[in-house]
Structure formats: structure tokens, C-alpha cells
Amino acid sequence: ETGVTQSPTHLIKTRGQQVTLRCSSQSGHNTVSWYQQALGQGPQFIFQYYREEENGRGNFPPRFSGLQFPNYSSELNVNALELDDSALYLCASSSYAGTGGWTEAFFGQGTRLTVV
Amino acid sequence: AQSVSQHNHHVILSEAASLELGCNYSYGGTVNLFWYVQYPGQHLQLLLKYFSGDPLVKGIKGFEAEFIKSKFSFNLRKPSVQWSDTAEYFCAAQYSGGYQKVTFGIGTKLQVIP
Numbered sequence: 001e002t003g004v005t006q007s008p009t010h011l012i013k014t015r016g017q018q019v020t021l022r023c024s025s026q027s028g029h030n031t032v033s034w035y036q037q038a039l040g041q042g043p044q045f046i047f048q049y050y051r052e053e054e055n056g057r058g059n060f061p062p063r064f065s066g067l068q069f070p071n072y073s074s075e076l077n078v079n080a081l082e083l084d085d086s087a088l089y090l091c092a093s094s095s096y097a098g099t100g101g102w103t104e105a106f107f108g109q110g111t112r113l114t115v116v
Numbered sequence: 117a118q119s120v121s122q123h124n125h126h127v128i129l130s131e132a133a134s135l136e137l138g139c140n141y142s143y144g145g146t147v148n149l150f151w152y153v154q155y156p157g158q159h160l161q162l163l164l165k166y167f168s169g170d171p172l173v174k175g176i177k178g179f180e181a182e183f184i185k186s187k188f189s190f191n192l193r194k195p196s197v198q199w200s201d202t203a204e205y206f207c208a209a210q211y212s213g214g215y216q217k218v219t220f221g222i223g224t225k226l227q228v229i230p
Contacts, residue, residue, distance in 0.1 A: 033217075035218075035220075040223075041223070042120075042220030042221050043160070043206075043218075048215045050215070058217065102210070105216065106162075110159065
């Protein structure tokens with residue numbers, strides 16, 4: 001177990017709807033990143049939150065947004081769901097180690113989102 | 117663009133066979149390298165990592181990887197695989213920068229036949 005927990009584990013939504021996924025980071029970690037893993041692909045970086053602010057983003061549209069809370073837990077929100085958003089969404093936690101570096105990322109089990 | 121390439125998408129081996137999975141990463145300055153494993157129905161687990169120092173890195177479950185800077189490679193090896201090694205393996209790279217973005221390869225599905 002990594003100490004990173006995600007909820008829910010599975011979710012089915014209709015195209016056009018909105019979804020919120022949740023993540024509790026490992027104790028002592030102050031950074032949360034979100035990844036999308038489509039079937040047959042490696043995880044793709046969505047964005048990272050550090051000190052409650054987004055400080056890095058991958059190639060995902062603005063309808064993917066997030067929050068990080070003072071206890072370092074996080075949410076991923078996706079608006080106007082599309083069929084291609086069907087994927088496993090992974091949360092990873094880590095800590096800023098100073099001088100531009102981070103500790104290794106620990107991943108949760110993911111939320112399987114199906115858009116129909 | 118930063119990228120990670122894995123050479124084999126699907127590997128089938130018999131138990132006790134040796135394993136080598138290829139991984140190449142694109143140049144991007146200082147880079148940390150990882151191999152993750154994903155067993156069926158489970159979360160991504162870190163097998164091993166390279167940040168600096170000895171280029172031969174030993175990980176859990178008898179796995180090791182060698183960082184060859186001149187070839188931009190970080191191949192994963194295990195001398196003798198077991199049925200329980202059946203899983204998907206991901207090579208990943210983290211380039212230095214203002215945030216921690218881990219770039220993953222497409223993954224290699226390893227099937228070990230008893």
C-alpha cells in the first residue's frame with residue numbers, strides 16, 4: 001500500500017456531465033499530481049498542485065481542473081465529459097525536496113471513469 | 117519534446133528465463149529515471165529508481181536496471197523470472213524543472229508461463 005487513496009474506484013457518467021474525483025495524499029507529502037491512463041497507454045500527466053496552487057500542466061484542455069486543500073488532499077474536476085475521457089485516473093503524491101527537486105511519486109489505485 | 121520509448125509492448129517468457137526490457141528517453145538535461153510495475157488490478161508500484169551515482173540500480177524483487185547516459189537508455193533486467201512477475205512494466209522519466217512531471221512509456225506487458 002502506498003498511503004495514497006482515491007475515490008471512487010469506479011464511475012460511470014454520461015457525455016456532457018461533470019465529474020469530481022478525489023485523492024488523499026500520503027502522510028507528509030505536500031504535492032499532488034494527476035495522470036490519465038487510457039487503455040493500452042502509459043499514464044499521461046494532467047497537472048500538479050503544490051501549496052494549493054497548480055504549478056504545472058500537461059496537454060489537457062481547461063475543462064480539466066483541480067483543487068488542493070490545506071491538508072494536501074486534492075480533487076480533479078472534469079466538465080463537459082467526452083467519450084474519450086474514459087480512462088483510469090491516477091493520483092500521485094510526493095514532496096518538494098528543495099533545489100528544484102521532488103521525491104519519488106507514490107500512486108493511488110486510480111478511479112476508472114467510463115463515459116457513455 | 118520529452119518522451120520515453122519502450123521497445124517491447126508484449127513479452128512472453130517461460131519461468132526461469134532471463135528478462136531484459138528496453139527503455140530509451142529523450143534528451144532533456146538532468147533526468148531521474150524509474151521503472152514502475154502494475155500487477156493486474158493493483159496500483160502502480162515503484163520497482164527502482166535512478167537519481168544519480170552508480171548507474172547500476174538494484175530494485176525490489178530481484179530487478180535491476182542500468183543507466184547508460186551515452187545511449188539515453190535505462191533497461192530493466194532480471195536474471196530469472198517467476199510466474200508472479202506477470203504484470204505491466206512502465207519506464208518513466210522525470211526531467212528537472214519547475215514541477216514534477218513524470219513522462220511514461222507506453223508500457224510492456226510481461227506474461228510468464230509456468
